[in-house]
Amino acid sequence: xxxxxxxxxxxxxxxxxxxxxxxxxxxxxxxxxxxxxxxxxxxxxxxxxxxxxxxxxxxxxxxxxxxxxxxxxxxxxxxxxxxxxxxxxxxxxxxxxxxxxxxxxxxxxxxxxxxxxxxxxxxxxxxxxxxxxxxxxxxxxxxxxxxxxxxxxxxxxxxxxxxxxxxxxxxxxxxxxxxxxxxxxxxxxxxxxxxxxxxxxxxxxxxxxxxxxxxxxxxxxxxxxxxxxxxxxxxxxxxxxxxxxxxx
Ligand code: PGA
Numbered sequence: 001x002x003x004x005x006x007x008x009x010x011x012x013x014x015x016x017x018x019x020x021x022x023x024x025x026x027x028x029x030x031x032x033x034x035x036x037x038x039x040x041x042x043x044x045x046x047x048x049x050x051x052x053x054x055x056x057x058x059x060x061x062x063x064x065x066x067x068x069x070x071x072x073x074x075x076x077x078x079x080x081x082x083x084x085x086x087x088x089x090x091x092x093x094x095x096x097x098x099x100x101x102x103x104x105x106x107x108x109x110x111x112x113x114x115x116x117x118x119x120x121x122x123x124x125x126x127x128x129x130x131x132x133x134x135x136x137x138x139x140x141x142x143x144x145x146x147x148x149x150x151x152x153x154x155x156x157x158x159x160x161x162x163x164x165x166x167x168x169x170x171x172x173x174x175x176x177x178x179x180x181x182x183x184x185x186x187x188x189x190x191x192x193x194x195x196x197x198x199x200x201x202x203x204x205x206x207x208x209x210x211x212x213x214x215x216x217x218x219x220x221x222x223x224x225x226x227x228x229x230x231x232x233x234x235x236x237x238x239x240x241x242x243x244x245x246x247x248x
Pocket of ligand 1: 202204205223225
């Protein structure tokens with residue numbers, strides 16, 4: 001499994017050490033980086049060849065009078081090869097609905113880019129015992145016709161309660177949801193795409209918990225916020241993945 005399923009989501013931050021220094025440190029690592037979109041050109045131009053560059057969000061419309069929005073086609077023109085869609089901060093802070101996220105997913109596929117679709121339950125849903133049902137529903141509502149044309153769609157399981165909180169899901173919880181995700185993909189998505197969709201975990205991933213998260217072999221990588229702003233921590237995650245996948 002390539003380490004490009006280790007994705008840095010810088011959110012509205014830049015690495016304190018600077019873009020150039022961060023990217024320079026990635027010279028031998030197959031990773032992916034999603035900077036704030038105004039830095040896409042710069043990151044795409046200076047990233048080593050092995051680093052996949054992508055965007056954190058895109059518009060739900062192709063073009064037109066949508067002040068402040070950036071289309072998937074424009075992101076591609078700036079060097080993006082993938083787009084994160086439906087991150088919980090977009091869903092919860094900016095009120096993005098399943099229907100709006102489905103439109104974005106379709107446009108990312110139409111633009112020829114790889115979508116990284118985020119799903120995940122909140123604390124109340126987990127406490128109520130319906131985390132798996134909620135994640136399955138999110139996948140069902142993202143089953144757009146354009147999936148038939150996609151060569152690859154990455155799923156990122158990111159429980160809302162684990163993002164930026166320092167409380168990661170356990171390897172056991174992740175394994176349980178990953179199985180439910182694969183089951184839902186098989187039911188609602190085109191079969192071939194569902195079979196090869198990588199499933200990532202995100203939410204307070206650090207070099208300290210990465211081995212437990214990888215131990216059960218249910219997930220293919222990580223979407224990382226906080227620990228992706230420090231090249232040493234991010235490289236430590238890349239190293240853990242390399243070791244794990246080299247031995248399976
Ligand atoms: P975190 O963020 O690693 O800081 O929890 C993950 C994400 O939001 O993608």
